[in-house]
Amino acid sequence: MSGPTGDDQVMPQPALRLAQLKPSPIRILSEGAPPSAIPLGLGEPTWDMPRAALKALKETSGPCPYGPNFGLTELRDAVAHFHHATRDEVLITCGSEGALFSLFLAFLNPGDEVLVPNPYFPAYTSLAHMAGAEAAFYPLDAEDRFRLKAAPLIAALEANANIKAVVVNSPSNPTGGATTPEELRRIAEACRARGVMLISDEVYLDLHFGTRPPSLRDVSDYGLVITSVSKGWGSPGLRVGWILGDPAYLGPARTVHGYAVTGAAHPAQRAALALLEDSEAIFQAARREIRVRWEALEAALKLYLGQAAAPPDGAFYHWMALPEAALPDPWGFCVRLRDEGGVVLVPGSTFGPQGNLFARLSFAAFPEQITEGVKRLAPFWKA
Ligand SMILES: Cc1ncc(COP(=O)(O)O)c(C=O)c1O
Structure with a gap:
C-alpha cells in the first residue's frame, strides 16, 4: 500500500x-x-422510547460523572427490587452484550468451551472466540418449535469436560421458543452439580404472547441472569443492561467491564432507572x-x-x-x-x-x- x-x-x-x-x-x-x-x-x-426515559434524559442536569464501576446505586437498587434480589447481586453493564463480554473474558481460558444453543444469537460464539475459548452446541427441540429442553443440554454437558459455561436464552433469538420452569430447573441443577457457570440471557422475557416464560431466578438461586432495557423496555440505544447473581462472579466481571468501558453512560443509567420504576x-x-x-x-x-x-x-x-x-x-x-x-x-x-x-x-x-x-x-x- x-x-x-x-x-x-x-x-x-x-x-x-x-x-x-x-x-x-x-x-x-x-x-x-x-x-x-x-x-x-x-x-x-x-x-x-417510553416517555419516562425521555423525561429523565431531558431533566438531566449538573455534572455528568463517570459514576461507580458497578453502576449507579439507585439503579442497582431498582434492578435488585425488580428481581427480588439485593444490590450486591447487581452489576450494571453496557447492554447484555457488555454483560456477556465481561463474564466470558473474566471466566474463560484458552481451551475452555461455552455450551450455547443451536440455533443461537451470534454474539455467543463470537464473544467466546474473543475470550480465546471455543463454542460447543446443544440443539433446541426442532420437533417442538425450537423450545429449550434440558435433556440435550445435559447430554452435551456430560459428553464434554471442557465446558466451563452454559448459555440459555428463553425466549430465543432467533426462534422465539421459550422453556418451562421444570426444564430450566433441571438445567440449573445440572450446572450447579458440575460447577459450571450458567448464564440465562433473558432480554426477551417480558415480550411474550401467552404467559410469561420463567426466569432462572424463579426456579433456582444458581447461575446468572443477564438482561437489558433494549427489548421489553424498548430502549436499545441507551445501552444499559445488567448481570444479576452471585457477587463472586460480579467482581471479576466488573474488572473487565470497568477497563473496557468504565461503565454505562450516566444519563442513560438515569433513564434506565425511570424505565425500571414504570416497568409494568x-x-x-x-x-x-x-x-x-x-x-x-x-x-x-x-x-x-x-x-x-x-x-x-x-x-x-x-x-x-x-x-x-x-x-x-x-x-x-x-x-x-x-x-x-x-x-x-x-x-x-x-x-x-x-x-x-x-x-x-x-x-x-x-x-x-x-x-x-x-x-x-x-x-x-x-x-
Ligand atoms: C438474545 C440476545 N441477547 C443479547 C442481545 C444484546 O442486546 P443488548 O446488548 O442490547 O442488551 C440481543 C440483541 O439482539 C439478543 O437478541
Missing part, C-alpha cells in the same frame, strides 16, 4: 483473536440493503406493540403466502421455513430477496447449522412494512 508520501506502508494485521471473527452477517445484510428495501432483518423495537406499564404497552405487529404478519402470511402461523412464545421473531428453491444457497437467496425483492430477512444459517432450512423475519418493524414485506416475499416463495 502506498501512503500519502508515496512510502510503502505495512498493512495493519488484526490480532489472532480476530481470526474467527467476522462482521455480523445481520449487519452486513442490513447495511448493504437498497434504501427502498423493507427492513425485517434487525431485531430492535420500532416503537418510541411499559411492558404492557410493548406487548401491545408486538401483538399489533404479529397480527399484521399473521394476516399477511395467510393472504400472500397461504400460510397459517402461530405466534412465538416470546420476542418478535418469526422463524420461517425457506422455500425449496432457497435451500442450495440460503445466503444467496436472502441477498436476492434483498436486492431484487426489496426485503431484508436473515438466513437461518447465520444462527448455526440447525437454522439452514429457515430464515428469521423480525416483526419488530412497523405493521405497514410487515404487510408490504411479506407481499414482496410472495413471488420468491411461489417460484
Whole structure:
C-alpha cells in the first residue's frame, strides 16, 4: 500500500483473536440493503422510547460523572427490587452484550468451551472466540418449535469436560421458543452439580404472547441472569443492561467491564432507572406493540403466502421455513430477496447449522412494512 508520501506502508494485521471473527452477517445484510428495501432483518423495537426515559434524559442536569464501576446505586437498587434480589447481586453493564463480554473474558481460558444453543444469537460464539475459548452446541427441540429442553443440554454437558459455561436464552433469538420452569430447573441443577457457570440471557422475557416464560431466578438461586432495557423496555440505544447473581462472579466481571468501558453512560443509567420504576406499564404497552405487529404478519402470511402461523412464545421473531428453491444457497437467496425483492430477512444459517432450512423475519418493524414485506416475499416463495 502506498501512503500519502508515496512510502510503502505495512498493512495493519488484526490480532489472532480476530481470526474467527467476522462482521455480523445481520449487519452486513442490513447495511448493504437498497434504501427502498423493507427492513425485517434487525431485531430492535420500532416503537418510541417510553416517555419516562425521555423525561429523565431531558431533566438531566449538573455534572455528568463517570459514576461507580458497578453502576449507579439507585439503579442497582431498582434492578435488585425488580428481581427480588439485593444490590450486591447487581452489576450494571453496557447492554447484555457488555454483560456477556465481561463474564466470558473474566471466566474463560484458552481451551475452555461455552455450551450455547443451536440455533443461537451470534454474539455467543463470537464473544467466546474473543475470550480465546471455543463454542460447543446443544440443539433446541426442532420437533417442538425450537423450545429449550434440558435433556440435550445435559447430554452435551456430560459428553464434554471442557465446558466451563452454559448459555440459555428463553425466549430465543432467533426462534422465539421459550422453556418451562421444570426444564430450566433441571438445567440449573445440572450446572450447579458440575460447577459450571450458567448464564440465562433473558432480554426477551417480558415480550411474550401467552404467559410469561420463567426466569432462572424463579426456579433456582444458581447461575446468572443477564438482561437489558433494549427489548421489553424498548430502549436499545441507551445501552444499559445488567448481570444479576452471585457477587463472586460480579467482581471479576466488573474488572473487565470497568477497563473496557468504565461503565454505562450516566444519563442513560438515569433513564434506565425511570424505565425500571414504570416497568409494568411499559411492558404492557410493548406487548401491545408486538401483538399489533404479529397480527399484521399473521394476516399477511395467510393472504400472500397461504400460510397459517402461530405466534412465538416470546420476542418478535418469526422463524420461517425457506422455500425449496432457497435451500442450495440460503445466503444467496436472502441477498436476492434483498436486492431484487426489496426485503431484508436473515438466513437461518447465520444462527448455526440447525437454522439452514429457515430464515428469521423480525416483526419488530412497523405493521405497514410487515404487510408490504411479506407481499414482496410472495413471488420468491411461489417460484
Ligand atoms: C438474545 C440476545 N441477547 C443479547 C442481545 C444484546 O442486546 P443488548 O446488548 O442490547 O442488551 C440481543 C440483541 O439482539 C439478543 O437478541
